[in-house]
Amino acid sequence: MNDRSQPSSEDLTDVMPHAAHRHVDSSAMRFMGSDKKKLVLVGNPNVGKSVFFNHLTGLYVDVSNFPGTTVEVSHGHHPKFAVFDTPGIYGVSSFNDEERVARDIILEADIVLNVVDAVHLERDLFLTLQLIDMGKKMVVCLNMMDEAKLRGLTIDVEELSNRLGVPVLPTTAIHRTGFDGLDQHIAQACTGTSDSRLHRQLHDLLNRVGSQEEALMVLEGDSVIAERHGIEPGDERELIYVERRNRVNRILDRVVTVSEQKRTLAHTLGRISISPRWGLPFLLVVLYGLYLFVGSFIAQDVVGFTEKTIGDRIFEPFVKDQVARIAAVDITVEKIGLDAAGKETTLGSRVFSFPDGTGSNGNLKDEMSKYRDGGTNNLHYDFKSPVAVVFFGEFGAFSMTVTYLLFLLLPLVLGFYVSLSILEDSGYLPRLATFVDRSLNGLGLNGRAIIPLILGFGCVTMATITTRLLGSDREKRIATTILQFAIPCSAQLAVIAALLATAGVKATLIYAAVIFTVFIAIGTALDKALPGTSSPLLLDLPPMRLPRAGNVLQKTWTRTLSFMKEATPWFFVGALAVSVMQVTGVLDSWTKLLSPVTTGWLKLPAEASTAFVMGLVRRDFGAAGLYQMHLTPMQVVVALTTITLFVPCIASLMVMIKERGAREGLVIWAGSWVLAFGIGGLVALAVL
Amino acid sequence: MTTLYDVRRGMAGTIVGLPSGAELRSQCIRLGLMIGASFQCLERLPGGTIVLETHRQEIALGNALAREIEVVMEKE
Ligand SMILES: Nc1nc2c(ncn2[C@@H]2O[C@H](COP(=O)(O)OP(=O)(O)O)[C@@H](O)[C@H]2O)c(=O)[nH]1
Numbered sequence: 233m234n235d236r237s238q239p240s241s242e243d244l245t246d247v248m249p250h251a252a253h254r255h256v257d258s259s260a261m262r263f264m265g266s267d268k269k270k271l272v273l274v275g276n277p278n279v280g281k282s283v284f285f286n287h288l289t290g291l292y293v294d295v296s297n298f299p300g301t302t303v304e305v306s307h308g309h310h311p312k313f314a315v316f317d318t319p320g321i322y323g324v325s326s327f328n329d330e331e332r333v334a335r336d337i338i339l340e341a342d343i344v345l346n347v348v349d350a351v352h353l354e355r356d357l358f359l360t361l362q363l364i365d366m367g368k369k370m371v372v373c374l375n376m377m378d379e380a381k382l383r384g385l386t387i388d389v390e391e392l393s394n395r396l397g398v399p400v401l402p403t404t405a406i407h408r409t410g411f412d413g414l415d416q417h418i419a420q421a422c423t424g425t426s427d428s429r430l431h432r433q434l435h436d437l438l439n440r441v442g443s444q445e446e447a448l449m450v451l452e453g454d455s456v457i458a459e460r461h462g463i464e465p466g467d468e469r470e471l472i473y474v475e476r477r478n479r480v481n482r483i484l485d486r487v488v489t490v491s492e493q494k495r496t497l498a499h500t501l502g503r504i505s506i507s508p509r510w511g512l513p514f515l516l517v518v519l520y521g522l523y524l525f526v527g528s529f530i531a532q533d534v535v536g537f538t539e540k541t542i543g544d545r546i547f548e549p550f551v552k553d554q555v556a557r558i559a560a561v562d563i564t565v566e567k568i569g570l571d572a573a574g575k576e577t578t579l580g581s582r583v584f585s586f587p588d589g590t591g592s593n594g595n596l597k598d599e600m601s602k603y604r605d606g607g608t609n610n611l612h613y614d615f616k617s618p619v620a621v622v623f624f625g626e627f628g629a630f631s632m633t634v635t636y637l638l639f640l641l642l643p644l645v646l647g648f649y650v651s652l653s654i655l656e657d658s659g660y661l662p663r664l665a666t667f668v669d670r671s672l673n674g675l676g677l678n679g680r681a682i683i684p685l686i687l688g689f690g691c692v693t694m695a696t697i698t699t700r701l702l703g704s705d706r707e708k709r710i711a712t713t714i715l716q717f718a719i720p721c722s723a724q725l726a727v728i729a730a731l732l733a734t735a736g737v738k739a740t741l742i743y744a745a746v747i748f749t750v751f752i753a754i755g756t757a758l759d760k761a762l763p764g765t766s767s768p769l770l771l772d773l774p775p776m777r778l779p780r781a782g783n784v785l786q787k788t789w790t791r792t793l794s795f796m797k798e799a800t801p802w803f804f805v806g807a808l809a810v811s812v813m814q815v816t817g818v819l820d821s822w823t824k825l826l827s828p829v830t831t832g833w834l835k836l837p838a839e840a841s842t843a844f845v846m847g848l849v850r851r852d853f854g855a856a857g858l859y860q861m862h863l864t865p866m867q868v869v870v871a872l873t874t875i876t877l878f879v880p881c882i883a884s885l886m887v888m889i890k891e892r893g894a895r896e897g898l899v900i901w902a903g904s905w906v907l908a909f910g911i912g913g914l915v916a917l918a919v920l
Numbered sequence: 921m922t923t924l925y926d927v928r929r930g931m932a933g934t935i936v937g938l939p940s941g942a943e944l945r946s947q948c949i950r951l952g953l954m955i956g957a958s959f960q961c962l963e964r965l966p967g968g969t970i971v972l973e974t975h976r977q978e979i980a981l982g983n984a985l986a987r988e989i990e991v992v993m994e995k996e
């Protein structure tokens with residue numbers, strides 16, 4: 233396995249510059265393949281790496297999944313280097329996917345640019361020293377100097393640089409302070425002063441492993457790297473870590489002086505947000521803000537305009553008009569006017585039949601135009617050819633799917649990602665995770681799971697992708713299941729809220745109580761049933777700070793783009809599948825199959841089964857179908873309970889299968905049929 | 921045996937024992953939670969989620985982890 237030439241040098245640092253190219257079996261090597269030298273940005277989370285990355289690379293950035301993982305790595309170009317951004321890490325090791333990816337990229341790096349947070353040197357220097365011990369050619373950027381000053385920290389940069397043995401450049405990335413000298417700084421990259429005792433131990437391993445960095449990984453017990461070289465991983469990790477930690481403390485004793493620390497407003501807010509008494513009011517204020525922005529402004533005002541006006545009344549009729557020219561179609565024109573109260577109401581409707589398309593019956597088309605004339609219309613195109621239905625019909629891939637993706641989902645996803653980035657950059661997110669940690673423990677999750685759970689109220693598909701950040705497979709499984717069962721996505725939430733508004737307070741309370749109970753019950757049951765234990769919360773809390781607009785927009789953009797890229801194909805697949813079921817009659821027979829259950833067990837009108845089946849396509853369609861049925865308040869409770877717990881939309885099923893595997897995905901999917909109708913029926917027994 | 925779980929807001933102490941899982945232990949050490957490290961408890965939430973400060977760094981620990989970290993409290 234190990235057939236490379238062995239370095240014979242006594243001096244470890246001599247073997248460094250090219251050693252990185254030698255190890256076998258590296259998907260990183262293929263992933264990062266480049267003629268230019270590879271400059272890799274490394275640092276703890278939230279230290280400003282991305283600001284450096286954007287500065288170094290400019291506009292053309294490529295974000296892609298690291299091979300075999302779901303971890304995203306950004307890659308861009310600088311005149312001299314290929315530049316890679318890595319996920320934020322606390323050390324180079326393999327405790328999770330992000331660390332493994334960062335490790336592999338670091339091993340491939342020609343030069344490491346280590347960004348450290350001047351306010352958190354205690355935390356950040358551990359990684360710095362580890363990189364130095366690896367023998368990487370590197371420079372350090374001491375970022376957040378503005379905040380360090382604010383907090384009364386004085387840092388002796390020259391002494392720090394002497395102790396580390398690598399150049400250190402003080403910067404304030406958001407103001408570009410220090411960036412003038414950045415290129416020159418990088419040019420001075422060198423290997424630092426590593427631990428002398430380690431040095432000797434590494435030397436013994438070097439002959440077998442070939443490079444100092446990999447020798448260190450093996451010594452620190454990294455089984456993947458050890459296996460690559462066919463040797464046993466070392467068991468020295470803890471000793472090395474403790475010694476490294478002590479070195480950090482010794483360096484900082486010399487380098488950092490603290491004058492009187494000012495208590496800033498941000499600091500006070502940070503305290504309030506995790507206080508047992510004020511944490512909850514604080515959270516409620518944040519949630520209310522979130523509701524105003526996403527739930528009210530985006531979901532109602534923005535989507536109301538983009539979906540109802542642009543999508544339904546401009547885009548879809550335009551597309552369908554083109555097809556209708558040559559395809560057999562019945563067009564129903566519904567004239568819309570405003571009633572006394574200013575609400576939209578149907579003034580009249582008429583069906584126009586074009587057996588040979590609108591192109592070959594000019595008279596009727598003129599008549600239709602005249603009928604449509606003046607005011608708003610809703611148009612319904614009933615195509616006769618199955619092909620036209622599949623692509624341009626009610627659920628068509630080029631009609632509904634496009635409207636759904638661009639005019640409904642995109643604004644919502646943007647809204648959610650803006651909010652998430654603000655919460656993240658402000659430092660509130662980890663505090664929220666801390667605050668809710670104990671409550672989520674009972675469900676077999678730790679506080680970090682709050683992030684996918686909140687996102688689920690935006691789009692379950694998006695949230696399912698985010699379960700990646702959870703610590704263990706067990707947690708991912710629990711979170712995914714809860715999301716798919718018990719969290720109604722925003723598209724559906726709007727319709728549910730409207731229906732509940734008509735059904736009254738009692739109905740709303742019962743509905744909320746049932747869904748909440750199911751939510752708790754699923755988590756608790758899975759926590760009891762699944763083997764193993766979930767990982768405990770262990771987080772460092774970054775300072776609270778005012779988020780920067782530029783950074784928030786950048787993150788929002790990257791995340792939205794990557795979500796849309798990932799999810800879009802599945803929405804098309806879903807729409808195609810359902811359209812095909814529609815034209816082949818499978819959808820109808822499904823509805824028929826369900827109607828005895830609907831009437832007998834759920835005690836709802838038979839048409840409600842259509843609503844459930846529609847829920848397969850888009851969850852909000854399902855709920856919307858219930859509008860027209862004039863249900864009693866308690867029937868509304870039963871119907872909404874069933875439809876909330878009922879299977880997720882097809883896109884979300886597809887993404888779940890991708891994340892969790894076909895077996896688990898399908899089990900969860902099938903389970904939600906059983907659960908939805910089971911619980912729905914029990915509620916019916918209780919209230920009807 | 922006193923653990924971080926028993927610590928109350930405002931108390932200070934020193935860590936004298938780490939969790940038994942090797943990986944968890946390494947992760948603690950990386951963040952500066954190691955034997956001999958002194959800390960101050962900034963907050964203790966109901967249920968035992970602990971927020972402490974050690975070396976000017978705020979760290980949050982879930983209650984299960986807090987129970988595994990042995991400490992000696994400072995005398996008032
Ligand atoms: N005050 C201050 N904030 C900064 C500085 N550099 C970055 N930030 C902010 O720190 C946060 C995290 O930055 P980011 O680049 O996303 O960190 P990353 O996780 O390392 O990529 C963002 O809100 C930045 O605007 C700095 O020098 N001073």
Ligand SMILES: [Mg+2]
Binds near residue numbers: 282
């Ligand atoms: Mg970043």
